[in-house]
Amino acid sequence: MRALRANLDGLLVEVDDLDQALALLASLQEDPPAGVTELVPAARTVLLQFDPSRTTAQRLAAEVRARDLRGASRSSGASVDIEVVYDGEDLAEVADLCDLSVEEVVARHTAPEYTVAFTGFAPGFGYLSGGDPVLRVPRRATPRTVIPAGTVAVAGEFSGIYPRSSPGGWRLLGSTDAVLFDLDRDPPALFEPGGQVRFVAVREHITGSAAQTRAQATPEAAPTTAAPAVPALEVLDPGGQSLLQDLGRSGVAALGVSPSGAMDRGALRRANRLVGNPPGTTAIETVLGGLTLRARGDVVVATAGATAPVTVAGRSVEPETPVALDDGETLTLGPPAAGVYTYLAVRGGLDVAPVLGSTSRDVLAGLGPAPLAAGDVLAVGTASVDAVTREPGPDLPGPEGSVTLDVVLGPRTDWCTPESLDRLTGQDWLVTPRSNRVGLRLEGAEPLTRRITDELPSEATVAGALQVPPSGQPVLFTADHPLTGGYPVIGCVATYHLDLAAQVPPGSSVRFRVVEPFADLVAGQRGDTA
Template identity: 55%
Template sequence: MRFLPVSLNALLVELADLDQTLALLASLQRDPLPGVEELVPAARTILVRFRPASGRVAQLVQAIAARDLSRRAERDSTLVEIPVRYDGEDLAEVAQLLGITPAEVVRRHTGSEYTVAFTGFAPGFAYLSGGHPSLDVPRRSTPRTRIPAGAVGLAGTFSGVYPQASPGGWQIIGVTPVAMWNLDRGQPALLQPGYRVRFVDITTLDLAPDAGIGAEASGKPVALAANGRTRAMQAPLAPGQTALQVRATGLLTLFQDLGRHGQARQGVSASGAMDQAALKAANRLAGNPSDSAALETVGGGLQLQSVGETVVAVTGADAPLTVRTADGRQWHAPAHQALALADGDVLGIGQPVAGARCYVAARGGFAIPSVLGSCATDTLANVGPAPLAVGDVLGLHPAPVGAIVSEPAMPAPDLPTLEQDVVLDVVMGPRTDWFTAEAVARLATQRWQVTPQSNRVGLRLAGEVPLERAIGGELPSEGTALGALQVPPSGQPVLFLADHPLTGGYPVIAAVAPYHLDRAGQIPVGAWLRFNPIRAFAELSPAAASGAASTIRELR
C-alpha cells in the first residue's frame, strides 16, 4: 500500500489492483476503525476521511497497513441487461483510436460481461470493470460541460452510464433509456457493487427505440419512471401556519443544510451549505438547531414576503438588506441579527459588496421533506428540493417551546472581494508528484482568476501559465475530497466545492485546508486567488507509527 496525503482530515490509500482495493474495503467495513467517517473506494484507491482529533495520522496509517488483503470481497450474482442505442458522438473517434470499425466497437462492448466495481462521480453512476480487454481508451482532453442523462461512456478500461445530465470527460459511444437513479424506487441506484452487467444493442430488441425498460434484481423487465424532483413547497398552508412567499429568486436560491453525510456507498456526496459557519449562525440567530435547513442565495435579488408574523436572520456575504411594508414604507435592515417581519413585509437582499452567498433562516424552520436524510440540494446530482421559483410559498414549522433567538453576531472577517487577492491555505497531494517542479511552484506563486463557468460543483480557475504534468497517461478514477484542486489536461485547475463528484479521473495537486473551505464558498466570480501550501508533499509511512502498538490496538 501507498498512503498519500489529501487534506488535514483525509488520506488516500493506493493499492496494486481492484481486487486488493475491494478486499481492503471489505475489511474496513467489517471491522471499522474509530475516527474514520467515510470510505470512498475507486479503481485502485480508497479515500479515507477521518476526524483529525481521533488520533495521529501515522497511527491510522499503521492500523490500515496491518489489514489482511488475502480475503477477497464477495460478489453478487445479479445480472442487469442495459439496452443501448449506439449513436454516441465519440463512437467514431473511439473506433479510430482502437483501429477498428464503429460496428466492431459495438460488437465488443455488447459481447462481454461487466461487473460493478464501485460507485461514484454521481448518484447511480457505477464504474463497470471487465469487458473486452481492447476497450481501453483515454478520457477526453477537456471535459464536456454537459453530457446527457443515459449516456454510455468509456474511460480507461471502465464503462459507465451517466445517470443525470452533468459535466464529464468520458468517451460517449451511445445512450440508454434506462434510469440508473430513481428516488421513487426502494433502491434508487439500479446498479449496486458486485452486480453483473451486460449491454445490449437496442436495435436487436423487439421494442420501440425510446422505450424505457430496465432490469431489477428479479431479472424481469420493468418500466422505470423518470427521475424528477417535485416542488415540495406547493402544499397548502395549515390554518394559522406562517410562511415566506418568494417574490424574486435572485440568480439562484436553494435549500441547504449541513449535508447528507455517509451516503458515499450510493454514489451520493454530502453537498450542503457552501459556507457552513454562516448557515449555523443564521439558524442560531433565528433560534433553530444549527443543522436546520436554510436558504442559500448567490448574489443579490432574493425577495421574500412574510405570510403572517415571522422572524428571520440573514448571514454570510456582506449584502444590503431592506424591509418594505405592505403600505410602501421601506428601510435598511441589519444582517447578523434576528429580524421580526409583520404580515405582508418583504425582505430584500441586495448585491453583496464582499462574499458571494447569503443564508436566510426562519424561526421554526422550513417545512420541507428530507431526501436521504438531508434537505440539501445537490445541483450536480439533482437530489433534494428544486431551486426556488417566483410564487413558491415556503411553509414554516411552529417555533418549539424554549427556543431562544440569539443575540446579534459579527459577520465573518475578511470576506472575499474583487479588489483583493483571496489567499487559501492548501495541503499538497495526493498527486503532486504527477506535476513538474515548476508547476508545483507555480501553483503557489501565480494568481488564479475565478471564471464565470464556476458554480457549486467547483470554481474553474484561469492562470496565465497552465500547470504542466510530469507524468502523462490516464489516472484511474479515485475519490476526491471537498476542496480538491483537480487539474485536467488543460492545466487550468478546478477547485471542488460542495456539489463536487465523489470520484474523478484527473490528478489532484493539492486540497484547500478544511478551515478555509467556508471562505472558498464565498469567493465571487472574477476574484483572484493565491494558494499558500502549509506543508510540502510527502508520502505517509506506516513506519512513522512504530512503537505505537498500544494506540493501534485502541484503533481496532
C-alpha cells in the same frame, strides 16, 4: 500499499488493483477503525474520511497496513441488461483511436459481461469493469460541462452511464433510457457493486427524453405547501438561484452520493444562531442577491454570508441582525458588495421533507428540494428556540478582489512537475464565470503540467480538491463535487478555508499558499507514505 493525505480529514489508501481495493473495503466495513466517518472505494484506492478530533492520519495508516487482505472476494449482485442506441458524439473518434470501424466498436462493447466494480461520481453511476481492453481510451483533455442523462460512455478500463445531466470527461458512445437511480426503489441504485451488466445494441430511438430520465432517476422534494401556511415565507422572486441547504448528507457514499450542504457552512451556522435555531437548521442559500420574500404571519429572519443589502418594506436593515417581519411585509436582498452566497434563516426553521437524511439541494446529483421559484410557499417549523448569538463573519472578497487560500499537498502532487507546484503558488488564478456549486473553474497565465501522463484510475475526491485536467487549468471542488474522479489532485484547499473559497466571486482571483500543519505528515502530503 501507500497512504496518502487527502486534506486534513482524509486518508487515501492506494493498493495494487481493484481486487485488493474491494478486499480492503470489506475489511474496513466489517471492522471500522475508530474515528472513520465515511469509506469511498474506487479502482485502486479506498478513501477514509475521519474526525481529526478522534484519530490521526498516522494512526489510521498504521491500522490499515496491519489488515490482512488475503482471501477476500467480491460480493455477488444482480444481473442487468441495458439497451443502448449507439449514437454517441464520440463514437467515431473512439473508433479512430482504437483503429476500428464504428461497427467493430459496438460489437466489442456489447460482447463482454461487465462487473460493477464500485459506484461514485454521481448517484447511480457504476464503474463497470471487464470490458474489451482494445476499447481503453483516455478521457477528454477538457471535460464537457454538460453530458445528457442516459449517456453511455467509456474511459480507461471502465464503461459507465451518466444517471443525469452533469459535467464529465468520458467518451460518449450512445444513450439509454434505463433509470439508474430512483429513490422509490429499494435499493435506489440500479447497479450494485459486484453485480453483472450487459449492453444490448438496439436500433430504435430512445423512448424517454433525458429530462424524463432525470426526473425519474432523482425525484425532487417539493418545497411548496399544498395549502396556505402560517407562519410561512412566500417566494416572490428567487433571484439568480436560491436553494434550501443544511449541513449536508453523511453515510451515503455507498449510494454514490456526496455530502453536499451549504457552500459556506460557517455563514449558515451564523444565520441560524442569529434567530436562535440549532446551527444546522435548513435555511435559504441565494447567489448574488435578488431574492424577495413575503411574510405570511409574523416571522423573525436573519442573513449571513455575502454582504447583500437587506430591505424590509422599503426600509434598509442591518445584515447579520435578527429582523422581525410582520404579516405581509416583504424582504429583498440586493447584490452583495462582497462574496457570493447569502444565507437567510427563519426562527423555527423551514418545514421541508429531507431526502436521504438532508434537506440540501445537490445540483450535480439532482437530489433534495427543487430550486426555489416564484410562488413557492415555505412553511416555518416549530423547532424550539435557543439563545440568540451574534458573531462577526470574516471579510470576504469583492468583485475583482483577491484572496489567499491555504493548500495541503496531496494526494497526487507527485503526478505534477515541480514547476507546476511553483506555478500553483506563484501566480494569481482567475475564478471564471463557469464556476458553480460543483467547483470553481480557475484560469492561470501558466497552466499546470503533469509529470505522469498516464490515466489515473478513478478515485475518491474531497471538498477542496484541486483537480488537474490535461488542460492544466485546475478545478477547485466545492460542496456538490463528484464523489470520484479521474484527474490527479495536486493538493486540497485546507478544510478551514473552504467557506472562504466558496465566497470568491467570478472575476476575482485566488492565490495558494502551501501549509504543512503537521511536520511528520510532510512526506504523505507530497505523495509518499504517510
